[in-house]
Amino acid sequence: MPESRSDEFLLRLQSLFRIMDAERLLTDPIKDAMTELLRTSAARLRAEGASVLVQTAADSGDLKFLAATGEVADRIVGLEIPAGKGIAGFVLMSGQPLVVSEPDDESGFYAEVDKTTGFSTKLLLAVPLRFRDDVIGVLEYVNRNSEPFSEPFTPAEMDIAAAYADAVAALVNAHLGAELMCGLSKRMLKEDAEDDAEVRAWLHSMRENSAHVRALELAALVSELSSKGDAEVELCRTLLESVIGYSRSTSVKLDLA
Amino acid sequence: MTNPLGPTLEAATAPKFLPDPAWVDASGRGVTVAMIDSGVDASHPDLAGRIFEEVGAKIEGSKVTFESVDDGDLAGHGTACAGIIARLAPDAKIASIRVLGASGSGDAQIFLAGLEYAVKKRYKIINLSLGTTKPQFFAPLHDLLDRAYQAGCIIIAAANNLPQPSFPSIFSSSLISVVKSEEPDPLKFGFHYGEVIELTAPGVSIRTPWLNGGYRTLTGNSFACPHITGLLARLVETHPELTPFQAKSALYAIARRNSKLERADRRPADA
Structure with missing residues (x-):
């Protein structure tokens, strides 16, 4: 006493x-693994950048960037896209992988994100992240990292991205679980300190x-x-x-x- | 390969559709096509005058209702699909049923409600680019698809090419499911009887309308789906009483004829 x-x-x-240590121990390695997977898969797909979007709450439809690689990774993580907006919103709801390209569009076409990051999206490959029976988020690859820069992502690359999406989805799910644990600890502390x-x-x-x-x-x-x-x-x-x-x-x- | 359905079906279908070139030159006049999607940018030059209804989902408690909307397309996808339909069937009238963007839009319940809305309105052709993998929607969707079949609505759904089965595209009895091919000819499709997803249609690098009067080059099964929708709108113009079963049989017969003609074309070169 x-x-x-x-x-x-x-x-x-x-x-x-102890709680803050646990928080870092639980979530950081998962996020690191996710970022590493984004990096290796982006290299395989000759993409300039990759990102993971997850729903801010189950079935809300609102998305936020959880992890990213590439030039504007720091600016993109944490950005939110409201339900049903944009290509990511459509992929989340439809479960349909999509490729969009407009190499001649100087300003980039991903208005919801480009406006904030200053990035110019000319090519986009988006696949749903599925865990069990749910679509829990979206995995995206943008632009090419080498010549030919204007070559759209191919159907074969969509299939490769879908395979990576399974691994990313498992990590996203683990991250959600870890966040839930952290949230519970924080709430307990808050009540304690009321x-x-x-x-x-x-x-x-x-x-x-x-x-x-x-x-x-x-x-x-x-x-x-x-x-x-x-x-x-x-x-x-x-x-x-x-x-x-x-x-x-x-x-x-x-x-x- | 022998016809797995035997010669009877082809013989019965062929005289009705194949020698009749009317549908090839048809434009979808008098045909209503419903699109369950992200909405549509009706002001796009390619779509002007072609959209006759725009409704959006609204959630009231546990109920989903549809009301008239005028704020267009929230994602661009619906505009892209409408553009493909309009290119193939420029005189078809398109109803845009928006199921994206309502709060809680992660729920398949809204898309089910959108489909039900179109079936109740008895829109002849319904283009569906959405699906769900949630097993709890299997039965309600199956029931709704059967009701659509009985109402004479022809439903075309995009498959999702992913390991998990997605409903309703894996149902084979009462709808037409489509997967993308790299075929550049917008009118050329394939029918693969015995496959889970029977139809293939162009869906790779398709240039089509997008938001703000623009265009995008797109790849995905959901762009193969409106190719079949547009083609069926032509068929329905010349054969307004076409039933969902006949629609499938006609597509099967046309695809077989196309591949036979293609083989015949290739033969002299092969020799």
Whole structure:
């Protein structure tokens, strides 16, 4: 039992760290595997970029980009497309793979996405992501990565993409499961902290503050190394203490860049 | 290959359709075609004056209703399909039944409701580019397809070429299912009796209308489907009483005749 209010706060922090660690452990490897699969399949299909869209909620029809590779990957992940809009919306509802091409369209034709990313979509291959009896999302490949840049995706490439879609769909499903677990943990923590304004404020500031997020990443690294054994814990401590000691002695900010 | 249905069917169908060139020159005049799709851009120059009805799905509680809409096509797909139908049957009247874009559009219930709407209206030809793999819709769809058959509606559905069976395209008794071919001639199709999906039609690199008066080059089974729809609109113009069964028999006979002619054309060169 916690003896004081500060002990209780510490326990809450520890449980928060555990949840955030679990969140990363659960979802990150799946997302990494998905991105890697997008990269290898895009190379096989001579595509410049690839992306995965999933429904924001089951049967909602609204889609969001979960993972992407290519030039505008960073700008595309997180983008949302409302139900039934655009080519992705049609593929989701119809379950029909499609190839669309307009190599001479300078501005690109995927208005819903190109407007935000600045990318110019000239060729598109979209296949449904199926898991069991449901269409859970859409897998897309855009443009060619080599000459001839204007060559539309072929029916044989549609079949290859459909085969990759099965693997991607399994990963998407695993990711959805992991997110669900994380959501449950977060909700439990929220209920726990319902009457604790201090913890909630801290939680909020941590989520908003990038320095805290970096500190957490460091903590995760230390935690991972520490789990290897006592010698590793000692090594971590020595290393960190040396860096801090040096920093204090010079009284200047370390410039390690 | 011998005719798996025996000589009788071909003999019965051939005199009625094959020597009669009328349908080849027909344009779908007086024929109504319903499209269950993403809507249609009726202002596209290729479609002007050809769309006689535009309705969209609306969800009220657990009920799906259809009301008149004027905000066109949300995805471009319906416009593309309508463009193919209009090219093959320029005088056919197209009804656009939009099942995409209503909230909760992931649900096959809306597309089922769209099909039911078209059957109730007794539209002669119904173009269906959508399907579902959800087993709970197997029975209701089968029932609806039978009702369509009894009402004399000819339904053409796009197959999806994926490992999971998609309904209704795998039903063989009361509708016509189509898969894409690389054939460039828009009027040339194949009939493969005994296959799950019996018909092949052009569906690779098809240049067709798109949103905002534009055009796109498209590939997919859902672009093979409207080729058969357009062709059937011509057949129905010359044979308005055509039943779904006769439609299939006629397609079978025409495809066989086409391949026979093709073989005959090739023979001298082969020798």
